[in-house]
Amino acid sequence: MSILELNDVHAYYGKIHALKGISLKVEKGEIVTLIGGNGAGKTTTLRTISALMRPTTGSVTFEDESLTRYKPSDLAARGIAMVPEGRGVFARMTVLENLEMGAFHRNDKAGIAQDVEMVYDLFPRLKERRTQLAGTMSGGEQQMLAMGRALMSRPRLLLLDEPSMGLAPVLVEAIFSTVVDINKQGTTVLLVEQNALMALDIASRGYVLQTGEIVLSDDAKALQKNEMIQKVYLGIE
Amino acid sequence: MTGMNWRHVIRTGLLMSLIVLLVSIIGMVETFDERDLVVGYLTLGQLLLFAPALFGGYRTVAREARRSPVSTLLGGLVAGLIVAVPLILLVLLASAWPGIRTYFPNISPALLDILSNGQGATTTGIGLLLLEMGLLGLIGAAIHLVPGALRRPLLTALLITSAVALFSDVPLNIANELLDRSIVRILFGTKGLTLAAAVGAFVISLLLAFWWDRSGRAALNRRQATQSPTQAARNRRIATLALLVVLLILPRILGIFLTNVLDQVGIFILMALGLNIVVGFAGLLDLGYVAFFAIGAYTTALLTSTGDLGLGMSFWVAAPISVAAATLAGIILGIPVLRLRGDYLAIVTLGFGEIIRVLVRSDLLKPVIGGAQGILNIGRPSLGSFELVTPQQFYYLILLGCILAWYIASRLRDGRIGRRWMAMREDEDVAEAVGINLTSTKLLAFSIGASFAGLAGSIFASRIGSAFPNSFELLISINVLAIVIVGGLGSLPGVVVGAFVLVGLPELLREFAEYRLLMYGILLIVMMLVRPEGLWPSAVTRREMHAAEEEAAREGIHPEEVQPIT
Numbered sequence: 001m002s003i004l005e006l007n008d009v010h011a012y013y014g015k016i017h018a019l020k021g022i023s024l025k026v027e028k029g030e031i032v033t034l035i036g037g038n039g040a041g042k043t044t045t046l047r048t049i050s051a052l053m054r055p056t057t058g059s060v061t062f063e064d065e066s067l068t069r070y071k072p073s074d075l076a077a078r079g080i081a082m083v084p085e086g087r088g089v090f091a092r093m094t095v096l097e098n099l100e101m102g103a104f105h106r107n108d109k110a111g112i113a114q115d116v117e118m119v120y121d122l123f124p125r126l127k128e129r130r131t132q133l134a135g136t137m138s139g140g141e142q143q144m145l146a147m148g149r150a151l152m153s154r155p156r157l158l159l160l161d162e163p164s165m166g167l168a169p170v171l172v173e174a175i176f177s178t179v180v181d182i183n184k185q186g187t188t189v190l191l192v193e194q195n196a197l198m199a200l201d202i203a204s205r206g207y208v209l210q211t212g213e214i215v216l217s218d219d220a221k222a223l224q225k226n227e228m229i230q231k232v233y234l235g236i237e
Numbered sequence: 238m239t240g241m242n243w244r245h246v247i248r249t250g251l252l253m254s255l256i257v258l259l260v261s262i263i264g265m266v267e268t269f270d271e272r273d274l275v276v277g278y279l280t281l282g283q284l285l286l287f288a289p290a291l292f293g294g295y296r297t298v299a300r301e302a303r304r305s306p307v308s309t310l311l312g313g314l315v316a317g318l319i320v321a322v323p324l325i326l327l328v329l330l331a332s333a334w335p336g337i338r339t340y341f342p343n344i345s346p347a348l349l350d351i352l353s354n355g356q357g358a359t360t361t362g363i364g365l366l367l368l369e370m371g372l373l374g375l376i377g378a379a380i381h382l383v384p385g386a387l388r389r390p391l392l393t394a395l396l397i398t399s400a401v402a403l404f405s406d407v408p409l410n411i412a413n414e415l416l417d418r419s420i421v422r423i424l425f426g427t428k429g430l431t432l433a434a435a436v437g438a439f440v441i442s443l444l445l446a447f448w449w450d451r452s453g454r455a456a457l458n459r460r461q462a463t464q465s466p467t468q469a470a471r472n473r474r475i476a477t478l479a480l481l482v483v484l485l486i487l488p489r490i491l492g493i494f495l496t497n498v499l500d501q502v503g504i505f506i507l508m509a510l511g512l513n514i515v516v517g518f519a520g521l522l523d524l525g526y527v528a529f530f531a532i533g534a535y536t537t538a539l540l541t542s543t544g545d546l547g548l549g550m551s552f553w554v555a556a557p558i559s560v561a562a563a564t565l566a567g568i569i570l571g572i573p574v575l576r577l578r579g580d581y582l583a584i585v586t587l588g589f590g591e592i593i594r595v596l597v598r599s600d601l602l603k604p605v606i607g608g609a610q611g612i613l614n615i616g617r618p619s620l621g622s623f624e625l626v627t628p629q630q631f632y633y634l635i636l637l638g639c640i641l642a643w644y645i646a647s648r649l650r651d652g653r654i655g656r657r658w659m660a661m662r663e664d665e666d667v668a669e670a671v672g673i674n675l676t677s678t679k680l681l682a683f684s685i686g687a688s689f690a691g692l693a694g695s696i697f698a699s700r701i702g703s704a705f706p707n708s709f710e711l712l713i714s715i716n717v718l719a720i721v722i723v724g725g726l727g728s729l730p731g732v733v734v735g736a737f738v739l740v741g742l743p744e745l746l747r748e749f750a751e752y753r754l755l756m757y758g759i760l761l762i763v764m765m766l767v768r769p770e771g772l773w774p775s776a777v778t779r780r781e782m783h784a785a786e787e788e789a790a791r792e793g794i795h796p797e798e799v800q801p802i803t
């Protein structure tokens with residue numbers, strides 16, 4: 001059973017036809033990556049999944065249930081967590097408060113405390129800085145916090161929009177290896193990236209998006225060997 | 238001379254001379270000369286002339302002076318003399334060319350008298366002016382030569398005494414209530430303090446400030462550090478109780494005039510507590526807030542008025558209905574603006590405020606709500622056969638409203654809804670991603686904020702006894718917003734402080750109403766430059782500033798070094 005399925009999704013910004021029939025599947029337990037250049041429509045795809053945008057036609061189903069009727073604020077409770085592009089932390093709250101906000105829709109105090117520890121285990125850096133205001137942290141730390149915050153809702157599906165943006169290669173590696181850890185603990189991940197090289201390294205399958213259309217989809221290993229990918233995204237001549 | 242920065246001295250002098258020249262030719266000096274600070278010795282107009290010279294002298298020594306006393310004093314003297322120059326030119330020009338009044342009507346003989354100490358454009362007059370300003374600059378600089386332990390208390394005492402003299406209406410009215418006539422006459426002139434009172438105020442505040450600097454503050458800190466949480470909680474309860482007692486007996490102490498001012502401040506506090514929820518807690522910029530105040534006022538007016546337009550109901554029935562009407566209006570305004578952010582929201586709410594104002598004034602609705610003639614004979618609140626009429630009686634109603642609003646606002650802030658507002662204010666997208674429904678969160682902020690304004694309007698109408706369209710101008714919205722910002726966004730004590738500063742103080746300076754907006758504007762600019770976080774910042778803001786300081790400390794930057802070198 002696929003956990004997430006997009007079927008022939010079209011979406012518009014006014015007259016701009018941003019998504020021209022996207023179909024993709026994410027199976028339970030996978031890491032799937034969606035790669036593409038600037039303006040390809042990656043963020044737009046995530047926005048339609050998280051109900052921030054309605055597809056004009058086509059369907060988005062999560063665990064065999066249509067998402068088209070949901071409001072964005074319902075998704076956390078439904079089991080989908082999103083880390084938006086350019087991080088997304090509450091700048092004037094502390095690290096701990098941010099994490100607690102991530103569990104806003106939950107009421108189980110003990111469970112929340114336990115999950116905070118779980119996040120601290122994944123990102124020891126956050127534990128050191130738990131009383132620091134999020135806005136004063138470095139970009140990498142904020143990315144970690146945004147991911148930790150997303151995990152606090154105990155999602156079954158995690159949507160990540162370009163977590164590597166603006167980070168040093170070492171940090172990107174650390175973040176990506178944590179994504180693998182998160183995935184091993186049972187969370188399915190849809191990873192949007194421009195950094196195709198690293199994304200394909202950790203993903204099991206990948207989709208390539210170009211100007212609103214999926215032009216390629218295959219196993220990650222196969223995509224890495226694909227000539228066009230090598231040329232366009234991996235910079236290998 | 239080593240260490241002497243003449244460019245800085247000259248620039249400071251010129252800046253101050255510009256200020257003095259400006260306040261002179263726009264007529265402020267002459268108008269303010271009507272008001273005595275210290276009867277027979279100092280008028281407010283003179284203070285306006287002297288303060289820049291004094292401050293200029295003080296500012297010539299930019300930071301920790303590491304130069305000889307002589308050059309320090311010399312710098313102050315020069316700055317003071319520079320301040321005098323444009324005034325001298327003004328005096329000479331005006332005496333040589335009387336026709337200048339056609340162009341600058343405020344350059345009057347009275348102004349020249351003030352500037353030249355009654356000597357006119359004579360050598361004596363000009364010499365006196367030079368001497369005065371030079372001396373003031375000198376004194377300003379000399380403040381730096383006073384040992385540090387005495388300097389701060391001295392400045393504090395100077396400020397306090399000036400404030401007491403400027404707002405002498407407050408001690409005067411209190412003294413009138415509490416003291417014998419003969420004593421009052423020793424302390425107060427008709428418009429200001431007597432010399433004895435001024436000296437007394439200065440000495441007392443100097444002693445207090447000195448004591449506070451030496452041991453008072455340290456003692457307080459020590460006590461706060463050593464007391465246990467239960468003790469602290471008990472002390473807080475006692476303080477709250479004491480405050481309550483003071484609030485209850487306040488009208489008795491203050492007399493009618495000041496209680497009336499207090500009532501106006503209270504109505505603005507009530508409104509600002511509501512707008513603080515919208516702007517401070519939820520981060521939604523609402524420029525049409527006066528609309529809800531108007532709706533509350535007109536609802537009460539229509540329901541309670543015994544005139545042709547009214548229903549003659551009791552205030553106690555009308556008030557909740559007014560609050561409900563304003564709340565409903567808050568929701569109705571809220572729905573169309575839900576999708577708007579920032580500037581767009583501000584503009585639409587601005588429009589909403591204007592629509593309500595135009596409707597209230599319109600001929601179309603005149604048969605229902607009276608148009609420009611307004612509604613008269615609005616009912617007063619009564620308890621049995623006892624009717625609230627005087628400012629003192631209304632004070633208790635307003636106090637009750639403010640306490641209620643404060644309590645509700647603080648409970649909401651600390652509860653789940655407060656978290657939702659805060660998250661939404663920080664980042665709408667992320668808030669939505671963690672499961673916060675923006676629609677209901679925004680509507681709650683709008684409607685609760687509106688309900689406070691509705692209550693304020695209801696009390697306002699009943700207190701005035703009539704409702705006219707021009708009580709609900711855009712300026713009220715701006716005023717309330719300024720209170721929230723000057724006090725400190727999101728801070729409840731800030732709202733109170735802001736209302737006293739922006740509503741209370743201007744009431745006390747009523748005679749200078751023509752300069753009210755000018756002073757208001759200057760105050761806002763100075764505030765935003767010097768203390769943008771507000772007079773009493775909220776806990777969140779304070780934490781943020783603290784973090785910024787720590788950051789700077791970590792980087793090894795000292796705040797002084799960040800400032801531009803002058």
Ligand SMILES: Nc1ncnc2c1ncn2[C@@H]1O[C@H](COP(=O)(O)OP(=O)(O)OP(=O)(O)O)[C@@H](O)[C@H]1O
Nearest residue numbers: 013016018036037038039040041042043044045194
């Ligand atoms: N709010 C908007 N209004 C109009 N057009 C938009 C809007 N947001 C995105 N677009 C357009 O839709 C297209 C897809 O944008 P999208 O943000 O999904 O790209 P992306 O793949 O996420 O790019 P990037 O890697 O730069 O983030 C682009 O052509 C973009 O200009």
Ligand SMILES: [Mg+2]
Nearest residue numbers: 042043044085
């Ligand atoms: Mg994007």
